[in-house]
Amino acid sequence: MLSGADLAALQVTLRLALITTLILLLLGTPLAWWLARSRAWFRPVVEAVVALPLVLPPTVLGFYLLILLGPEGALGGLVTALGGRPLAFTFSGLVIGSVLYSLPFVVQPLQTAFSTLDRRLLEASATLRAPPFDRFVSVVVPLSRSGFITAAVLGFAHTVGEFGVVLMIGGNIPGETQVLSIAIYDHVEALEYTSAHWLAGGLLLLSFLLLLTVYLVNRRWSVAHP
């Protein structure tokens, strides 16, 4: 069934997707809030940048990341100067790549949720003298619950489905940077179809269940709050 290397790939994939999703929720929430509320002239610029990973081939991202993370690159050079290891071919490097790659999948659903919020509720809570952070946690978050769930599931699923970027900056190290999609690719290229079937079929099922969750949650939410 699943070999030790396959299980390691599964573990790396889940860990990568989980960490990436958490980081994206932390960074993406204020960004999406700003995008939903700001009237700054450069907002479209930021929106376009956020959406770039949707249209760029992963090779573009992978190429620039390799340069950026390498020992002579801006980020890689900084880390090396601080005494760290260069980031390419490391799990941390993959996290950086995945955060960029899955950014729009988290930011866009959040932005949509925030921009459809009823402003009067926020104003009401402001008149009750709730401090801004408290307002956000006790009013905005519950009202945008389906947006958060959609963002988290899509960010997670999209990271699990990552291939091109990892192929370019991962280095295929078992237990560290070998993710499921790469392991499947290797199995197929080596004509090991049984192993490929196990992994590919499992991934298909997992992705379907994740997406189903999103749609079920969104439906229940819209039925409960028409």
Add this chain to the structure above:
Amino acid sequence: MFGHSGQAHGRRGLLALLLLALLEGGTAPAGANEQPLRVAVAANFLPVAERLSTRFTRQTGTPLRLVSGSTGKLYAQIVHGAPFDLFLAADEARPRRLVEEGRARGAPFLYATGTLVLWSPRPGLVDQTGGVLAEGGFSRLAMANPRLAPYGRAARETLQALGLWSRLRSRIVRGENIAQAFHFVVSGNAELGFVAASQLLSRGEEGSRWVVPERLYSPILQAGVVLTAHPAAGRFVHFIRCGEGREIVREGGYRVAADPAC
């Protein structure tokens, strides 16, 4: 109203014609001789194959279309019906298997013997005996994927022969083929790597290197096999094995044995 729909018809007709022209251009042969010879090339051999292709086309007028990748990947593509006329692999096993499976025409032929080199762009990092591997003064060692690429297999055999495989395992980054492994080292993302002598030669790379002794790995016998009845396939094979091509292969960093077929 009628004029309108007539115009629409005309436009649609033009579009259909355009589409047809695009499809035609993609598939229809302009003449049997001008049909390019499609060659699947193991990644290590691509720079030399490009030189061979230029020379051959100048001599015969037959254009070549080269597709490169790891030997294992190209083999899998051929098994699934990829439209290649000739396969220049980096091992003997896969061309032989294609013959056994009835996917090839004629017997496999040896066209080159490859040389494995441990290389770093940094002068002085790799010593003349490969001692750097045991000393471990590096964080990343690149090689091709041993499961798919014969040069990767040779690199693994070398590390196993030196008794360093399990110790260095976590520092190895595997390129999907030897070209990616080379690119990892050239870009500085891995300090050193096992590459093909031909890659260094084709780019005139300096740095430091250790030509891995042949006793440490089983020889990289690169064999090819003809896959279709393309009229130029046999001529190109003869060009590589016996003609001018042989010298190009040798200059490219490979050993070529005396070929009894010439």
